[in-house]
Amino acid sequence: MAPALVDTQPPQDIKPAQPGTVGYKEAFAYGGPKAFKKDQELHGTATQPPASFPKYLPTWTDKTYPPLEPFEHHDHGKDADPTFPDLFGEGAEVDDLTGNIGAEVNGVQLSKLNDKGKDQLALFVAQKKVVAFRNQDLANLDIADAIEFGGYFGRHHIHPASGAPEGHPEVHLVHRGADDTTAASYFKDRTNSSTWHTDVSYEQQPPGTTFLYVLDGPKAGGDTLFANMAEAYRRLSPEFQKRLHGLQAVHSAVEQANASRDRGGVVRREPVTNVHPVVRTHPATGEKAIYVNSQFTRKIVGFKKEESDMLLKFLYDHTALSQDLQARVRWKPGTVVVWDNRVTSHSATLDWQDGQRRHIARITPQAERPYETPFEG
Ligand SMILES: O=C(O)CCC(=O)C(=O)O
Numbered sequence: 312m313a314p315a316l317v318d319t320q321p322p323q324d325i326k327p328a329q330p331g332t333v334g335y336k337e338a339f340a341y342g343g344p345k346a347f348k349k350d351q352e353l354h355g356t357a358t359q360p361p362a363s364f365p366k367y368l369p370t371w372t373d374k375t376y377p378p379l380e381p382f383e384h385h386d387h388g389k390d391a392d393p394t395f396p397d398l399f400g401e402g403a404e405v406d407d408l409t410g411n412i413g414a415e416v417n418g419v420q421l422s423k424l425n426d427k428g429k430d431q432l433a434l435f436v437a438q439k440k441v442v443a444f445r446n447q448d449l450a451n452l453d454i455a456d457a458i459e460f461g462g463y464f465g466r467h468h469i470h471p472a473s474g475a476p477e478g479h480p481e482v483h484l485v486h487r488g489a490d491d492t493t494a495a496s497y498f499k500d501r502t503n504s505s506t507w508h509t510d511v512s513y514e515q516q517p518p519g520t521t522f523l524y525v526l527d528g529p530k531a532g533g534d535t536l537f538a539n540m541a542e543a544y545r546r547l548s549p550e551f552q553k554r555l556h557g558l559q560a561v562h563s564a565v566e567q568a569n570a571s572r573d574r575g576g577v578v579r580r581e582p583v584t585n586v587h588p589v590v591r592t593h594p595a596t597g598e599k600a601i602y603v604n605s606q607f608t609r610k611i612v613g614f615k616k617e618e619s620d621m622l623l624k625f626l627y628d629h630t631a632l633s634q635d636l637q638a639r640v641r642w643k644p645g646t647v648v649v650w651d652n653r654v655t656s657h658s659a660t661l662d663w664q665d666g667q668r669r670h671i672a673r674i675t676p677q678a679e680r681p682y683e684t685p686f687e688g
């Protein structure tokens with residue numbers, strides 16, 4: 312019998328996010344109009360080549376969007392054949408990245424998958440949490456075709472505060488250009504670049520199966536780290552798990568919008584706050600996962616500030632310190648990384664300091680509103 316859902320309707324007394332909340336750090340992966348040097352990106356510099364995929368260079372427009380409307384999400388992972396016959400045809404090579412999270416796949420072309428193969432992709436990614444597919448052609452397709460491919464997995468999220476390729480607001484861009492000096496300025500103020508988060512958790516229906524594909528990257532460095540948040544839940548004692556069940560947390564877009572304004576960037580949609588359960592259940596696997604993150608979670612509903620900060624700090628440290636439930640994904644030309652944003656956290660790495668360009672596109676299908684199923688022991 313399916314477990315009963317726990318009601319997670321937001322209480323009526325959500326206060327606006329407080330600045331200075333525990334764990335929050337400014338993100339560094341995205342430049343903004345102030346840092347963007349179009350000429351260098353198109354033509355290169357004395358030491359750096361031009362951008363390999365100029366059609367994906369960021370643009371920022373004044374166009375704004377109304378608040379997102381709720382929609383019915385169907386998770387294709389639920390329809391998948393768990394033996395993955397259409398995903399892994401002849402010639403596919405699948406290797407686990409670690410004992411607890413991640414796989415690397417060669418010999419599969421994502422853009423050529425039929426619908427059954429896409430269903431199996433959703434399930435496989437939900438099970439492995441993050442999968443690096445090598446030698447992909449996604450970046451070479453017309454952007455409209457890449458968007459059509461991603462749209463199978465859910466309604467496209469239009470990011471409220473990121474640059475996008477001209478005419479394609481559905482694509483979120485991670486971009487540091489040639490000769491960028493972010494690293495030098497970032498480490499004046501910070502000892503490390505750890506920014507664990509799950510994407511846009513402030514939305515009422517945050518993303519599920521999510522895609523990042525590299526366009527240009529440093530020869531070494533700029534890896535992305537992923538953590539298995541279902542395993543992070545399982546690591547906790549039953550007593551602690553029980554305490555987390557029934558708790559809800561406020562997630563906020565306000566700080567990200569402010570940071571975008573500071574960079575001279577856009578705020579395409581008014582920032583929102585939403586309340587989600589601290590433990591959510593995956594619709595296809597039934598796994599429970601911790602669902603708070605230092606970039607967007609602000610407060611445990613009903614706790615006083617010190618109580619909330621203490622619990623959130625513990626959960627953030629638990630994620631960041633548990634190297635035994637993390638994988639570090641190295642980018643290579645043609646890599647597409649697919650992860651399940653509901654049951655993972657991730658963090659970019661700022662460790663290259665020689666002005667090499669890093670340019671990555673994200674396709675971000677939204678999924679169901681997070682829900683909780685009861686503690687099972
Ligand atoms: O730059 C990265 O490695 C990750 C960026 C990121 O967190 C994202 O686009 O969701």
Ligand SMILES: [Fe+2]
Pocket residue numbers: 508509510657
């Ligand atoms: Fe992210």
